[in-house]
Amino acid sequence: MGMTLAEKILSEHAGKKVQAGEIVIVQTDLAYAQDGTGPLAVRKIQEMGFEKVFNPRKTIFFLDHAAPSPKFELSNDHTFLRGFSERTGCRISDVGYGISHQVVAEEEVKPGDVVIGADSHTCTGGALSAFATGVGSTDAAVAMALGKIWFRVPETIRVVMNGKLPAGVYGKDIILHLIGKIGAAGATYKALEFAGDAIEHLEMAGRMTIANMAVEAGAKVGIFSSDEITRDWLNRMERPEDFRELASDLDAIYEKTIEIDAKPLKPTIACPHQVDNTRTIDEIGEVSVNQVYLGTSCNGRLEDLRIAADILKGKKIHPKIRMIVTPGSRLVYLEALKDGTMEILIEAGALAMPPGCGACVGLHEGVLGDGEVCLATQPRNFQGRMGSPNSFIYLGSPAVAAATAIEGKIADPRKYL
Amino acid sequence: MKGRAWKFGDAISTDHIIPGRYFYLRSNLPELAKHIFEYEKPNFSEKVSRGDFIVAGHNFGQGSSREHAAIVVKMNGIQAVLAKSFARIFYRNCFNSGLPAVICDTDKFGEGDVLELFLDEGRIINYSRNETVSFIPIPPVMKQILSDGGLVEHVKKYGDIRLNL
Numbered sequence: 001m002g003m004t005l006a007e008k009i010l011s012e013h014a015g016k017k018v019q020a021g022e023i024v025i026v027q028t029d030l031a032y033a034q035d036g037t038g039p040l041a042v043r044k045i046q047e048m049g050f051e052k053v054f055n056p057r058k059t060i061f062f063l064d065h066a067a068p069s070p071k072f073e074l075s076n077d078h079t080f081l082r083g084f085s086e087r088t089g090c091r092i093s094d095v096g097y098g099i100s101h102q103v104v105a106e107e108e109v110k111p112g113d114v115v116i117g118a119d120s121h122t123c124t125g126g127a128l129s130a131f132a133t134g135v136g137s138t139d140a141a142v143a144m145a146l147g148k149i150w151f152r153v154p155e156t157i158r159v160v161m162n163g164k165l166p167a168g169v170y171g172k173d174i175i176l177h178l179i180g181k182i183g184a185a186g187a188t189y190k191a192l193e194f195a196g197d198a199i200e201h202l203e204m205a206g207r208m209t210i211a212n213m214a215v216e217a218g219a220k221v222g223i224f225s226s227d228e229i230t231r232d233w234l235n236r237m238e239r240p241e242d243f244r245e246l247a248s249d250l251d252a253i254y255e256k257t258i259e260i261d262a263k264p265l266k267p268t269i270a271c272p273h274q275v276d277n278t279r280t281i282d283e284i285g286e287v288s289v290n291q292v293y294l295g296t297s298c299n300g301r302l303e304d305l306r307i308a309a310d311i312l313k314g315k316k317i318h319p320k321i322r323m324i325v326t327p328g329s330r331l332v333y334l335e336a337l338k339d340g341t342m343e344i345l346i347e348a349g350a351l352a353m354p355p356g357c358g359a360c361v362g363l364h365e366g367v368l369g370d371g372e373v374c375l376a377t378q379p380r381n382f383q384g385r386m387g388s389p390n391s392f393i394y395l396g397s398p399a400v401a402a403a404t405a406i407e408g409k410i411a412d413p414r415k416y417l
Numbered sequence: 418m419k420g421r422a423w424k425f426g427d428a429i430s431t432d433h434i435i436p437g438r439y440f441y442l443r444s445n446l447p448e449l450a451k452h453i454f455e456y457e458k459p460n461f462s463e464k465v466s467r468g469d470f471i472v473a474g475h476n477f478g479q480g481s482s483r484e485h486a487a488i489v490v491k492m493n494g495i496q497a498v499l500a501k502s503f504a505r506i507f508y509r510n511c512f513n514s515g516l517p518a519v520i521c522d523t524d525k526f527g528e529g530d531v532l533e534l535f536l537d538e539g540r541i542i543n544y545s546r547n548e549t550v551s552f553i554p555i556p557p558v559m560k561q562i563l564s565d566g567g568l569v570e571h572v573k574k575y576g577d578i579r580l581n582l
Contacts, residue, residue, distance in 0.1 A: 037482060
């Protein structure tokens with residue numbers, strides 16, 4: 001009997017052939033936490049009585065949410081994580097280096113890995129054909145201390161997208177369309193496996209956006225086969241030796257298959273306060289916006305910033321808009337500086353923040369006030385997430401973000417292409 | 418132990434349970450716990466009694482992986498969370514924290530109803546309506562973690578993951 005990608009990877013890490021529905025204990029290749037979940041994970045490690053971690057080289061603490069810290073309590077959390085990392089030899093990714101999921105995609109994750117992160121968007125690593133999933137601090141602490149974790153092997157829903165993606169439609173629109181179709185709990189406990197010629201042609205940045213938001217449909221992982229685009233990414237990150245071919249078997253058993261025709265897709269928006277509350281740009285009507293937010297683990301890559309810059313080149317953002325740009329990592333930031341992308345954005349009137357999670361969790365760098373409306377490229381729009389419970393978050397692609405910044409209301413990017 | 422039902426709707430996210438704006442209090446759990454459900458049910462922390470139940474609709478706990486969401490629920494004395502369905506990470510976090518999460522038909526419970534949970538038997542008695550609601554018992558792995566007092570206690574006990582698979 002053939003295996004899905006999830007079954008293959010978990011079988012390799014369980015040391016036996018496993019199938020959907022089984023409970024298994026698997027070895028982990030990488031475990032990480034961030035500054036909001038890391039302090040609790042460290043306390044759990046200590047509570048369990050461990051003074052060391054299983055593999056310090058593959059245990060990372062990211063100071064990315066409060067980067068740099070806006071509150072003394074968070075500065076103390078940072079000090080705590082730096083101290084633990086120094087004592088145990090774990091890696092610390094300090095403020096300004098980047099968002100965990102972006103940095104591990106650049107430096108760590110490879111096809112076939114099992115990756116555990118104490119952050120729900122850890123599933124981003126599925127773009128690189130890893131079984132990457134978010135967990136709480138306790139599960140992360142156990143993975144850090146013992147190098148293993150227990151899982152129920154998920155059933156897989158196969159999403160097959162064929163056809164040519166229209167201009168102005170990106171990974172963000174694909175995943176918002178899918179979540180709108182199946183709902184925010186449409187894939188709970190399941191693996192989402194993406195296939196089809198439209199997916200095969202999708203560049204790595206778009207795949208990461210899709211994998212990142214798999215959790216917004218409730219999925220455990222959102223996973224892609226590895227191919228030449230995976231190889232190109234690993235080459236670009238100067239680790240070609242990490243490539244391996246990985247795909248599901250032709251006779252793998254899926255819980256179901258969802259087919260999507262790429263051709264009729266349109267720019268898609270998630271409206272407040274649920275990610276599955278989606279509309280196409282044609283249906284959105286007149287929505288005035290106060291803030292445009294470009295970045296995050298979902299759309300903070302060089303390709304994303306370039307899409308926005310291509311639209312904003314030589315233009316000015318609307319006077320009533322503040323546009324905040326947060327590159328996903330220092331590498332992205334440097335690349336965007338060197339190739340002129342950042343200059344275009346700043347000249348248009350945007351303001352740049354340091355690499356990190358920024359305003360997405362309502363912590364700092366663009367917190368929304370009462371009645372304010374934000375068009376964000378982040379993965380989530382729950383009520384009160386970015387600040388006031390009386391604010392409103394709409395989600396869209398970097399292209400929608402740029403068009404919206406120009407017009408001061410949610411706008412169709414296709415006319416600027 | 419009997420407790421009262423506090424009703425919530427569908428799609429309650431971890432941001433509803435404990436908003437991201439209290440990020441800075443995550444290393445001060447007693448203070449963080451005071452802000453539970455601040456917007457959904459103002460002053461919930463003062464009104465709730467030890468042994469009460471959270472009773473919710475579908476996809477309870479969606480969103481962020483913050484285990485603090487499960488922890489503040491437990492810290493406020495909640496005996497168990499009852500919902501039509503749970504988001505995956507929150508569900509694991511509950512058991513890891515020693516908090517039962519039960520999937521059942523929560524339309525059978527009203528705000529303030531007095532309930533008693535019989536976890537092993539898979540039933541809940543609703544004394545306010547003189548009705549018994551059955552549910553599919555929790556998976557054996559979760560039950561084992563729960564009976565050990567959470568995953569940390571389990572690992573402390575065995576020095577390893579020793580689940581009966």
